[in-house]
Amino acid sequence: MDALKKELKENIIEQLNLEEFTVEDIDNDDALFGDGLGLDSIDALELIVMLDKDYGIKLTDPEKSKEIFQSINVLAEYVATHRVK
Amino acid sequence: MVGATPLYSLKKFHVSTKLNIQAWCSVKNGTVSCNGKKIVSTDNEQTFSEFAKQIYKEQQWEYPKFYKMDRLSKLTFMTAEILLNEVTISSEEKEQLAVVFSNKSASLDTDRNYQNSINSIENFYPSPAVFVYTLPNIGMGEVCIRHKIQGENAFFVFDDFNPLFLKQYAESLAQNNKATQVLCGWTEIDEKGYKSFLYLASPNGTLPHTEETITKLYTQS
Numbered sequence: 508m509d510a511l512k513k514e515l516k517e518n519i520i521e522q523l524n525l526e527e528f529t530v531e532d533i534d535n536d537d538a539l540f541g542d543g544l545g546l547d548s549i550d551a552l553e554l555i556v557m558l559d560k561d562y563g564i565k566l567t568d569p570e571k572s573k574e575i576f577q578s579i580n581v582l583a584e585y586v587a588t589h590r591v592k
Numbered sequence: 593m594v595g596a597t598p599l600y601s602l603k604k605f606h607v608s609t610k611l612n613i614q615a616w617c618s619v620k621n622g623t624v625s626c627n628g629k630k631i632v633s634t635d636n637e638q639t640f641s642e643f644a645k646q647i648y649k650e651q652q653w654e655y656p657k658f659y660k661m662d663r664l665s666k667l668t669f670m671t672a673e674i675l676l677n678e679v680t681i682s683s684e685e686k687e688q689l690a691v692v693f694s695n696k697s698a699s700l701d702t703d704r705n706y707q708n709s710i711n712s713i714e715n716f717y718p719s720p721a722v723f724v725y726t727l728p729n730i731g732m733g734e735v736c737i738r739h740k741i742q743g744e745n746a747f748f749v750f751d752d753f754n755p756l757f758l759k760q761y762a763e764s765l766a767q768n769n770k771a772t773q774v775l776c777g778w779t780e781i782d783e784k785g786y787k788s789f790l791y792l793a794s795p796n797g798t799l800p801h802t803e804e805t806i807t808k809l810y811t812q813s
Contacts, residue, residue, distance in 0.1 A: 523721070524659040526645070545656075552720035560717045 512583045522557050523550050535580045543578075551576065563591035609766040611774065612797030613805060617675035618813030619667060620787040625813055626674055640786055644670060660721060661734060662702040663786070668693065668731030668779040669738070671788040676739055679792060681773070683740060690743040690771035691732055692761050693790075695780040698728040698749050731779065743771050753778045753789070755806035762793045762801070778810070789813050 516530045519539075523546065537543040540551070555572055558564040564586065566572045575585040617626045622643050624632040632650065634643055644666045648658050653673060661669060681689060702725045710718045724730065729747035736745065744765060748757070762774035777790035789810045793801050799809075 525656070526659045527656055549720050549724055556717050556719060 508583060508587060511587060512579050515579055515583055515586065518557055518561060519544075519554070522553055533579060535583075536578050538578060539576050539582075546576075558586070561592075562586050562589075564589050609763075609769075609772075610795060611763060611766050611793040611801045612795070613799040613801050613809070614773075614792045614794040614797035615675055615678050616789070616791035616809050616813070617671050617678070618787070618789040618810075619671045619674075620813070621785065624670070624674060626678055628809075628812070631674070640667070640781065655738065657734070661731070662699075662705075662722070662725035664695075664699060664701055664728065664779065664781050665725060665731030665734050667781050667786050667788050669734050671777070671779065671790045672735040672775065673738070675775075675790050675792060676735075679794075681739075685773060686740055687742045688772040689741050690762070690765045690774045691736060691741060691745040692748070692758060692765075692774055692776045693729070693732050693746075694748040694750055694754060694758065694778050695728060696749065696751060697780060697782045699726050699730070701781050701783075702726055735775075741775075743774075753810055755810065756803045759801060759803055759806060766793075 512535055513530055516533050519525065519533075520528050520530070525544065528544070533544065539554075540546045546554075551572060554576060555566050558566060566575075575582055615627055617624070619625075622634040622636040622638055623630060624647065632647060634646060638646070640663055644658075644663075647670055648655075651673070658666065658669060702722060706718065706722045706726050709722065710716055728749065729745070732745055732747055735741065746761070748754075748761075750757070758776045762771075762776050765771040765774055773792060773794040773796075775790060775792055777788065779788040779790070780786065791806070791809065799805050
């Protein structure tokens with residue numbers, strides 16, 4: 508699970524061009540939106556595409572994405588359970 | 593209604609609509625110049641993205657949104673940022689600051705990137721973050737957001753730099769009380785290279801706002 512969390516952080520940094528962040532800067536419990544990483548609605552869409560592309564997870568329910576993008580811990584748990592690649 | 597003040601007269605316009613060139617800035621081939629002085633000159637072997645990152649760090653802008661912009665927006669933002677940091681414009685004046693930009697390739701540079709992400713049915717992952725930059729005026733919006741500019745704005749596409757059009761359009765805005773100052777210019781990036789040239793037309797300027805002067809500054813930049 509730790510390897511997946513690190514991989515998710517790396518993917519998020521690369522995909523969202525968070526050039527001022529490193530993997531070490533993101534705590535597993537940090538809020539990804541709002542006061543945490545400060546991501547916006549376009550970033551949320553980009554993360555949905557990333558889940559589809561990298562893990563074969565298709566999110567169609569906006570409420571569900573709000574729930575699973577809470578933190579790296581929550582996201583990793585969801586990806587580990589639902590990934591198809 | 594005798595003695596009532598018409599609404600239009602409440603707007604705070606300057607009396608003078610005569611525009612001059614107050615400041616100008618250009619970015620091309622790893623070089624940044626402002627008001628005729630070279631302020632950054634880097635290794636021309638750098639890619640545009642490397643160059644933009646270097647300028648961002650050197651200038652200490654602390655605006656992480658910059659990293660998310662496409663190449664045209666970064667070029668536009670960099671040039672405007674350096675130019676606008678050279679002049680003092682009050683928040684009140686920014687309400688009457690218009691922006692008129694132009695280029696040749698519109699947003700083709702980013703359009704191609706986006707097209708590449710949807711070319712293949714097997715690898716069909718359109719990027720929302722790329723898609724939002726598939727218009728040339730988005731970079732102009734980034735500048736307006738950063739500096740809270742609220743005047744009129746327009747982006748035009750021409751085959752070549754068109755100083756006469758910029759002059760006439762800016763003066764028309766001023767004469768019709770649509771703006772008191774106008775940020776004008778050219779911001780172009782494609783596979784072959786990049787060049788931007790922006791200038792501020794303002795009653796506070798000292799250089800004549802003529803086609804000849806605009807052409808001269810653009811050519812020398």
